[in-house]
Amino acid sequence: SLFHWALFPSFHFQFLLLIPPDTPRNISCIYYFDAELTCTWTSGRETNFRTNYTLYRKMTMGSCQSKTESCSFYYPDTPYSSSFCFQVKAENILGEASSGCVPIPMEKIEKFEPPEILSVKKITGIKQLLTVTWKMPEKIIPSQDLICQVRYRNLYSNSSVSYINFLPNKMGSCNLTGLWDSTEYSVAIRCISVVSKFWSEWSRGKKASTEEKAPSERVDLWRVIESSHPAGSRYVHLMWKVYALSPLNNFPPSGRILGYKIQYFPENNAALKMTNISSNEKVILLLNEEAYIISVTAYNSAGNSPEAVLRIPSADERCKISQCFDTLLSLEKKKKEKKKNLPDICLSSVIAEAKLY
Numbered sequence: 533s534l535f536h537w538a539l540f541p542s543f544h545f546q547f548l549l550l551i552p553p554d555t556p557r558n559i560s561c562i563y564y565f566d567a568e569l570t571c572t573w574t575s576g577r578e579t580n581f582r583t584n585y586t587l588y589r590k591m592t593m594g595s596c597q598s599k600t601e602s603c604s605f606y607y608p609d610t611p612y613s614s615s616f617c618f619q620v621k622a623e624n625i626l627g628e629a630s631s632g633c634v635p636i637p638m639e640k641i642e643k644f645e646p647p648e649i650l651s652v653k654k655i656t657g658i659k660q661l662l663t664v665t666w667k668m669p670e671k672i673i674p675s676q677d678l679i680c681q682v683r684y685r686n687l688y689s690n691s692s693v694s695y696i697n698f699l700p701n702k703m704g705s706c707n708l709t710g711l712w713d714s715t716e717y718s719v720a721i722r723c724i725s726v727v728s729k730f731w732s733e734w735s736r737g738k739k740a741s742t743e744e745k746a747p748s749e750r751v752d753l754w755r756v757i758e759s760s761h762p763a764g765s766r767y768v769h770l771m772w773k774v775y776a777l778s779p780l781n782n783f784p785p786s787g788r789i790l791g792y793k794i795q796y797f798p799e800n801n802a803a804l805k806m807t808n809i810s811s812n813e814k815v816i817l818l819l820n821e822e823a824y825i826i827s828v829t830a831y832n833s834a835g836n837s838p839e840a841v842l843r844i845p846s847a848d849e850r851c852k853i854s855q856c857f858d859t860l861l862s863l864e865k866k867k868k869e870k871k872k873n874l875p876d877i878c879l880s881s882v883i884a885e886a887k888l889y
């Protein structure tokens with residue numbers, strides 16, 4: 533223990549195991565056809581001596597040396613065979629230990645490079661579909677059956693990731709169906725030999741959008757009327773929202789939206805219709821004292837949504853309505869009379885206008 537004191541003056545006692553190596557265990561290998569064969573293993577207890585490992589590929593097909601728990605053969609030293617077994621010998625200056633020779637049919641440990649996605653495309657005129665084409669890597673053990681898996685993510689909803697498995701055809705293509713309209717997807721693919729336990733890594737992702745469809749829902753339209761200017765003109769603030777995506781709904785509420793079309797005309801003169809385009813979800817109109825009809829539609833390259841329509845009361849009407857509202861407020865305060873005793877027309881106007889106050 534004098535030895536320890538000398539070596540570790542910081543008073544950290546260390547007990548070094550000075551032993552021959554344990555038998556290597558858990559040999560496992562991965563085979564890349566015509567490229568690489570790598571085996572790994574676990575070596576047991578730390579021996580505190582440098583340990584040399586030798587991996588044997590039997591019968592008598594060769595060996596490789598390593599100082600870590602892994603060793604690789606490289607092309608051209610990577611012949612394919614179903615009947616190799618693999619053995620690891622560990623040795624240090626105190627001794628050596630060899631594992632048994634573990635039979636590992638190489639088709640069962642085959643892994644190949646990920647396929648390459650050549651394209652992800654919509655087919656013009658077919659909605660909710662994308663066609664994916666890809667190229668398989670060249671270095672694959674010949675004449676093994678394969679399975680591929682496509683992973684596609686809806687970039688609009690974030691949450692939904694889907695997978696489909698299929699037997700690849702000669703062309704290396706498949707259709708994804710039942711997708712959302714006008715929605716961008718990110719697609720990736722991986723494949724596996726049916727007898728192997730290793731999938732390839734995922735290919736690089738590729739993005740594409742499905743065929744567009746006109747927005748299907750009317751916008752949720754709202755307005756605030758500024759109090760009248762002396763001349764009778766008024767600023768009308770229009771605001772709208774596109775329906776939020778319901779988490780339970782499988783389809784987006786409306787297709788992709790490029791902009792909004794706002795149309796308005798005096799109630800008694802439709803010939804004076806004006807049209808404005810907006811890319812924001814709001815606009816301010818300067819209207820005179822007349823009553824107006826206003827409509828808003830969302831549009832994209834495939835067409836328009838249904839119209840959301842509302843009426844702006846004339847300055848006169850609004851005056852009456854606000855009087856009515858004031859009356860209601862005072863009644864409410866004094867509790868002299870119940871709401872239901874108000875004339876119905878008055879009440880519904882108040883409800884319609886109450887949002888403005």
Ligand SMILES: *[C@@H]1O[C@H](CO)[C@@H](O)[C@H](O)[C@H]1NC(C)=O
Pocket residue numbers: 558574
């Ligand atoms: C050896 O492999 C088995 C099965 O693969 C695993 O459960 C075990 O944890 C491995 N042991 C070590 C030491 O890695």
Ligand SMILES: *[C@@H]1O[C@H](CO)[C@@H](O)[C@H](O)[C@H]1NC(C)=O
Pocket residue numbers: 582583584623624625
């Ligand atoms: C380990 O291999 C090196 C050469 O790479 C050799 O010099 C050394 O003697 C070997 N050690 C043992 C314990 O076999």
Ligand SMILES: *[C@@H]1O[C@H](CO)[C@@H](O)[C@H](O)[C@H]1NC(C)=O
Pocket residue numbers: 688689690
């Ligand atoms: C999707 O995720 C991004 C970033 O994580 C976020 O900014 C965006 O709002 C999300 N979209 C939806 C529809 O949840």
Ligand SMILES: *[C@@H]1O[C@H](CO)[C@@H](O)[C@H](O)[C@H]1NC(C)=O
Pocket residue numbers: 655658663705706707
């Ligand atoms: C994909 O769908 C298109 C149109 O329906 C069809 O012509 C094509 O053969 C399909 N491709 C595959 C791989 O199923």
Ligand SMILES: *[C@@H]1O[C@H](CO)[C@@H](O)[C@H](O)[C@H]1NC(C)=O
Pocket residue numbers: 807808809815816817818
């Ligand atoms: C409507 O469009 C005209 C011309 O495009 C523009 O001058 C006007 O400011 C727009 N009005 C609103 C309210 O955006």
